[in-house]
Amino acid sequence: MNSKAAKEYLQKTPSTQSTETLRVRYGRMSEENSPIKGRRLQQWAALTVGDQDITVTLNSAWDSTFTPIPQGTYRIMAPDYSHAKTSTEGYRNTYPGKIKANDVWFPIELQSGAGNSSRYVHIGHLSDGCVTVYDIHRWNTVYNFLISHRLPNTDGKYVALLEVTK
Template sequence: MPVLTNNRTSSNNQPNSSHAVTVATKYSRRPNDSGWLKIRQEPSGKDAFLCEYTKVTMLKEKNGRTYFKVADGNSSWVGIEASMATENAEKYLSDVAPKAPATMNVKYHGNPVSTRSEIRGDTNKQQWAIASFDGKTAKVTLNSVWGGEYTPLPPGTHRIMAPDQSHANISTAGYKAAHPGRVRCNDVWFPIEVEGTTGNSSRYIHIGHLSEGCVTFYELLKWNDIYDYLIDKRMKEGKGKYIGKLIVEK
């Protein structure tokens, strides 16, 4: 196997042959509405998944597969070597880098109010707020579960983190099903690093009608807007861990 260089070698028809690829940085794209790109860990062969705009460093191409290193992000896959079928790598690894950091504002709206969810069919006391981003607004709930275990996100300047993993284990499929073909990437959640803490504070920006201290997009059809706004943003510091600021006011 040749050493990786900055010059592409010519291909040949020899079995098990390989050739070096030009050293390059690329960024992942979603292949479908799940929002997650499946890759193969090397050498274990186990699956891993990347959110959009995760940076990867290209390594080599061999036997119809493209190999790379996961170079940044907020997932447990950072630093691993992985591969994809070359035909998929050509589709879902892009030269387009993330944009400047995002800013999202959230302002409390009144006192908690009991509200029946048309989707879930249950009634919960909701702490409403209005989220503002990219010239748009959306109704969100900051808490639906009371009694001391969960509290609304406190005022402050928090940091939005890049998605960590699929949250399909906490089903939001019902919200997607309520609007066929109009909601996507519902399992891609954005962690929040609460001001004064370090790392994921177990609070997220996500779609839904039930909030456990998160910023939960109650207006389901606004979810695509916030996903599109956040996913292609990154802060310079943090090696791709952070997307931008979340400013919360009462």
């Protein structure tokens, strides 16, 4: 995001809306066919944004490197940098004019550390332990919510809370 856009869209003070918590509720596990990596076991979940439930995957890689985010409450940070070099550009190309900001990923601060844990809320069909918005057509809903919120007293560094339950 360039500095002009950052000044326009990223506010250091919270919106007038109440601070909401995004809720992720674990669902079933099943194998799905990825056009990129073949059959993958997915840990499904429902991400609640306002009154909408959106399908997300919490993990697609089971080689002991990645795990789904454990139950708990975490802070979601403001976007860190463009993830344009990551494999989500295809969604914008596949759905021209319908998907925005596929390269904007929101870091999640896990309880065990301060700052970016290299887990994100982002668009996609495969997850390395992130909250990956699988329902591509609903990505804009998640993005619009997160980009327009800031947690109070965090100098704009955090945008929302994430509550994960089973």
